[in-house]
Amino acid sequence: MVNKFPCEKLDKFMVRMPDGLRTAIKLAAIENGRTMNAEVVYHLKRIYEPRQSEKPAAQS
Numbered sequence: 878m879v880n881k882f883p884c885e886k887l888d889k890f891m892v893r894m895p896d897g898l899r900t901a902i903k904l905a906a907i908e909n910g911r912t913m914n915a916e917v918v919y920h921l922k923r924i925y926e927p928r929q930s931e932k933p934a935a936q937s
Contacts, residue, residue: 894902899913906916 902913902916906913909916909919911919
């Protein structure tokens, strides 16, 4: 059987936001043609993915 909802297998994380932040994310998502989730993930990746490449390579 094909999984209709592959997102069910993805990690989920609830977050508390200060007043107004959800609205700001929603407006940015609309402006950028993304879902709110995609908007948040986009910005988190911009912050954290470069750090992964900064880790020193394992030495043998």
